[in-house]
Amino acid sequence: MSNPADERTLRSAVTRLGNLSLAGFALAVGLMALVFALPYSPLTLVLALGVPVCAISAMVCGVRALHGKTPSMRLGVMWQASVVVFGIVGGVLAMLYGALVALFTVGGGRGRQIRSFGRALLAPVVPGSAWTQDDIALGSCAELDDSTRQALARQWRENGRTEHASVAAFAELTRELMVLGAPPALLASAQRDALDEIRHTELCFALARALDGKEEGPGPLEAAGRNLSGHLGSRTAALASLAVSSLIDGVLHEGLSARVLARLARRCQDAEVAAMVKTIAADEGRHAAHGWDVVRWCVAEGGVPVVHALRGAAKIVADQAASAQSEGAKDGSWERHGIHGDALHDEEYAKAVADLRRRVANLWTVTAPDVSRHTHQAEP
Secondary structure, eight states, X not given: OOOHHHHHHHHHHHHHHHHHHHHHHHHHHHHHXXXXXXXXXXXXXXXXXXHXXXXXXXXXXXXXXXXXXXXXXXHHHHHHHHHHHHHHHHXXXXXXXXXXXXXXXXXXXXXXXXXXXXXXXXXXXXXXXXXXXXXXXXXXXXGSXXXXXXXXXXXXXXXXXXXXXXXXXXXXXXXXXXXXTOOHHHHHXXXXXXXXXXXXHHXXXXXHHHHHOOOEEEOOOHHHHTOOOOOOSOHHHHHHHHHHHIIIIIIIIIHHHHHHHHHHHHHOSSHHHHHHHHHHHXXXXXXXXXXXXXXXXXXXHHOHHHHHHHHHHHHHXXXXXXXXXXXXXXXXXXXXXXXXXXXXXXXXXXXXXXXXXXXXXXXXXOOOOOOSSSOOOOOO
């Protein structure tokens, strides 16, 4: 016969383990709720790491608490606990994956870029007239002093380098979309966006030549050839990676460029420069809309794990971002010449980030985007 005292001790131990299991699950759910509710900080990543630890610990305690139950009861409870644990852990890991991808994408935002560990890969500026065929009349810029003209020319060439690198980024986007079986409308949008970037590059370098007379353009983008990404792992991971890069480079960076340039076009004193900036702003706005189309398609294809990755990416996006403008532009005095200042950049960046987070928060019930037509309007 069994000892009653031993049975009471066993029941007490099982009860404690059961209570620990429930407490662990509750803590995991609570931590996950905090991760989604809190703004990004290093603390949110620590909390996110704590979720799978608590969930797995809860499962271990729950399994141990089942000791002495019948095999059928044990199997049923273990199956239910496994579903809950892996659901929680999977969501958090997907969110951390999205945050990691965003961490190496979010810096240096001027549209889509080819990057290596977060650093944008740009071509050198070399002598040559291939990219400076446009004749741009300077108007009011012609009266600037020589040092200002030289500084403005350098900044426009830097802008041109980023536009040139975006051509390679859209080519890479096309390749990734084809690997994942994207519909033809998304492919056509990416191809047209690449052509827009070629035109932007020509305009930037032509304006720089009009300012200082130098026939220069972008050289070979050799670094991009060594940085072409491959798809490792599952299709879902590839969809999540593409969704996050499109969210950051397409929706945020290109959307930010469109916002800033649209306001600059109204501040330019030179009519021809204003028209050029307005054209580029419209193109960048269309590119941002195409980026959102890619995000929605990835979510429709990959489901909840892709949504978790996007939510992790939205958490990692900083509330403020440093502008990469030269010193002469930071105070806004060059905005009449089409080069933005820090205050304008910061104001529009805050709006762009708020819009990005709003969109990601509404992605739970997303359906496949209507990409049957090749023209898209930006989401209001």
